[in-house]
Amino acid sequence: MINSLASIINNITNTSKRNVIVIQKFKTRRKITYSYLKKKTNSVLVMTFKYALIICLSYMILYPLLRMISTTFTHPYDYGSLGSIWIPASPTFDNIKIAAIIMDYPKSVLYTAGSTLSIMLLQVLSAALAGYSFARLKFKGSGLLFALAIFTIIVPPASVMLPQYVFFRNFDILGIFERMTGEKLNLLGKPTSMLILAAMGQGLNGGLFIYIFRQFFKGLPKELEEAAYVDGAGFLRIFFGIVMPLSKPSILTVGVLSFVWNWNDTYFPQLFNPSSNYLRVRLGMLSAPSGGTSNVQLAIGNAISKIPSDVVRLSSASYDSLILTVCSLLVILPLIVFFIIIQKHFIEGIERSGIVG
Amino acid sequence: MKKTLNIFSINRWYYRLSLSQKKAVWGIVFLLPWLLGFLLFFLKPLIESIYYSFNKVKVIEGGVQTEFIGWENYIRAFKIDPIFNRLVITMVISALPQVLVIIIFSIIAAILINGKYPGRSLARTIFFIPIIMGTEIASTTLVGTDLVSQELVGGRGIEAFSSRIILDVLIHTGLPTEIVGFVSGALNNIFFVLANSGVPTLIFLAGLQTISPSLYEVAKIEGASAHETFWKVTLPMLSPMILVSTVYSIIDRFFKHATMIDGIRYGMIDRIYDIAFRQANYGLGAAMATVYMLVTVFIVLIVSLLISKVVFYYD
Numbered sequence: 001m002i003n004s005l006a007s008i009i010n011n012i013t014n015t016s017k018r019n020v021i022v023i024q025k026f027k028t029r030r031k032i033t034y035s036y037l038k039k040k041t042n043s044v045l046v047m048t049f050k051y052a053l054i055i056c057l058s059y060m061i062l063y064p065l066l067r068m069i070s071t072t073f074t075h076p077y078d079y080g081s082l083g084s085i086w087i088p089a090s091p092t093f094d095n096i097k098i099a100a101i102i103m104d105y106p107k108s109v110l111y112t113a114g115s116t117l118s119i120m121l122l123q124v125l126s127a128a129l130a131g132y133s134f135a136r137l138k139f140k141g142s143g144l145l146f147a148l149a150i151f152t153i154i155v156p157p158a159s160v161m162l163p164q165y166v167f168f169r170n171f172d173i174l175g176i177f178e179r180m181t182g183e184k185l186n187l188l189g190k191p192t193s194m195l196i197l198a199a200m201g202q203g204l205n206g207g208l209f210i211y212i213f214r215q216f217f218k219g220l221p222k223e224l225e226e227a228a229y230v231d232g233a234g235f236l237r238i239f240f241g242i243v244m245p246l247s248k249p250s251i252l253t254v255g256v257l258s259f260v261w262n263w264n265d266t267y268f269p270q271l272f273n274p275s276s277n278y279l280r281v282r283l284g285m286l287s288a289p290s291g292g293t294s295n296v297q298l299a300i301g302n303a304i305s306k307i308p309s310d311v312v313r314l315s316s317a318s319y320d321s322l323i324l325t326v327c328s329l330l331v332i333l334p335l336i337v338f339f340i341i342i343q344k345h346f347i348e349g350i351e352r353s354g355i356v357g
Numbered sequence: 358m359k360k361t362l363n364i365f366s367i368n369r370w371y372y373r374l375s376l377s378q379k380k381a382v383w384g385i386v387f388l389l390p391w392l393l394g395f396l397l398f399f400l401k402p403l404i405e406s407i408y409y410s411f412n413k414v415k416v417i418e419g420g421v422q423t424e425f426i427g428w429e430n431y432i433r434a435f436k437i438d439p440i441f442n443r444l445v446i447t448m449v450i451s452a453l454p455q456v457l458v459i460i461i462f463s464i465i466a467a468i469l470i471n472g473k474y475p476g477r478s479l480a481r482t483i484f485f486i487p488i489i490m491g492t493e494i495a496s497t498t499l500v501g502t503d504l505v506s507q508e509l510v511g512g513r514g515i516e517a518f519s520s521r522i523i524l525d526v527l528i529h530t531g532l533p534t535e536i537v538g539f540v541s542g543a544l545n546n547i548f549f550v551l552a553n554s555g556v557p558t559l560i561f562l563a564g565l566q567t568i569s570p571s572l573y574e575v576a577k578i579e580g581a582s583a584h585e586t587f588w589k590v591t592l593p594m595l596s597p598m599i600l601v602s603t604v605y606s607i608i609d610r611f612f613k614h615a616t617m618i619d620g621i622r623y624g625m626i627d628r629i630y631d632i633a634f635r636q637a638n639y640g641l642g643a644a645m646a647t648v649y650m651l652v653t654v655f656i657v658l659i660v661s662l663l664i665s666k667v668v669f670y671y672d
Binding site: 157 | 385
C-alpha cells in the first residue's frame, strides 16, 4: 500500500504542486493508526532522552565553573556552610579584591595577553608556511620530513627540555654575540626564547598545527593556485594573496587552540621565562605546597599595604582554598570572554577546516 | 657560475628551472623556519638528552661538563628513586582506561552536538568549554570545595555529585564488587573525563562533518534503523578520527599524569623537572625523560597499530 502510494507521489511530483499536497494530506490521514502513533511516541521519547542527556552533560561541564562563580561571591565566614552552596547568603566583593591584588591582576592580564597573542601569531604563521610546503610544494624528502613533524607530536617536550634550557641559557648563533659583547646571551627570563620557539614551529603542540594546516591546504582546489601561477604570480604572492585568505577557517581553529593552550600552559613559561607575570604561573606559585605558612597567606602579607582595611580576610586553610578558587576564575575569565565572542566562528571554522579530512 | 654569486646569476638560475623544480625550491624556503627549528630545538636536543642520560652532567660556566657513567642513571631512576618507577607504572595503568572512557564520551558528545535541534549553538558552546577551562583549574576547584566540605561537615559529603549514594545502592543490589568498583570509579572521574574531552570532541565533530550525507540517504532508503546506521556508517567513517584522538589523548594523559603517593601529589613532568633543575641532576633527569619518551612512543605505536587494523578508509 505504502509502496504504491510512494510511486504515485513520484509520478505526480512533476505535474502540479497542489496534487502533491492533496496526496500528502491523504497519506498522513491514512497513517494516524497504530504505526503512526508508535513512530510519534518514539520520536518524542528520543528527543526527550536527547535533551535530558544534553542538559545533564552541560550541567556537569558547567558545574566547576558555576561553583567557582558562586564561591567567588561567598563571604569568607559562609564558605562551605550549607546555606551558601549555590547562592551566597551574604554576597561580597572582598574575595575578588584580595585575589586581584595578590595576582597583580591588570598588569598580569596585559602581560599574559600580549605574550600569548604574539606567540599565537608566530605559531599560526610558521605552521601555515610549513603546512603549505608539506601539502603543495613537495620536494625530495618532504614526505620523510612530514613523518618527522608528526614524530615531534609524539615525543613529549620533557625529553628535550634540558638541552633546550642549556641552549637558551648560553644563546649564541655561530659565536656572533660572544665576539660582539664578550659573553654569551642569556635568553632565560625573557619572552624572546618562547617567541623564537613559536616562530620556528616548535612551540606548544606545533606539530599538531602543521598537521591541521596541511590537511586543510590539501583540500583546497588546486586550480586557483595554478591559475594565479599562469597569470604570473610568484609562490609567495600565491600563498599570502590567495591561499591564506581562503583558509580563514583553519587559521581560526589553529589560532584559538594556540591562544587557549598557551594561555593555560605552565610548562614553557616555567622552563624559559619564570617571570611571575604570567597569570597561570602566578596561580601555580600560589597553589604550590609549602611548609609552614601557605603561599596565599605570604602573598597577602606581602601586599598588605595595598589592601583596604575594610576587606575581610582570614588565615585558615579553607580561606586559602577560597582565594585560590577566586584566582582560578580570574585566570580563565578573559578566556571565557574571548571564547564567547569568537565561539560561533570557531565552531563553523572547525566544521569547515577539515582538521581530519 | 664562475663569477661571484650575484643576484642576477641567481635570477638566471631560477628562471631555467622547471615548474616542479621551482616548487621544490620554494618548498624548502617555506619549510626553512620549521626545519631550522626542528634541527636546533628538537633533533639536536633529543640526541643530546639521550647522550646526557649516560653521563654525569655538571653545569659549568658557559656550558656543561660530562663524564661517562654508562647505565648508572637508568639503574638509579628505577632502583633508587622512590617515586619514578611508581609514576611510570601508574601512568601506563591509569591512562589507558581513562583514554577509553574519554574517547567513548567524546563520540557521544560529538554526535549530540552535531544534530539539528533548537538550542544547538548553546549546547555547542557549553561542550567546548572544557577546551578553555584547562584540566588543572577544574580539578583544583573541585578538590578545594571537597576539602572544605569535609572540614566543615566532618566528611558527611554535601557534594552534589557525591557518588556515595550510588555506591550504596549498587552494593545493596548484590552486584559483584568489581563492577561496583568500576562504576563508582568512573563516576568519581566524570569531571576528569569531561575536562579532557574537549579536543577529542572537536576532532570527532570535524570528522562527522566530513561524512557525506549521501551515505545516510542510502542507509535510510535501504531501511536501516538508527542503531544500524550508527554501527555500519557513522562508526566506520569515524574510525580514522578515533585513531587520531586516541593518540592525542594518550600523549596528553601521559604528559599531565600525576599520582598520589603517601598523600603527596607527584606529577611525571614535575618530577623530572624537579630532579633536573632543583636537585641539579641533569643526567638522572635526562635518563627519566628518555624512559618517559620510550614508554610513550612504545605505547602510542602499539595502540595505533592495533587501532589501524580496524580503521576503515573511505577512499
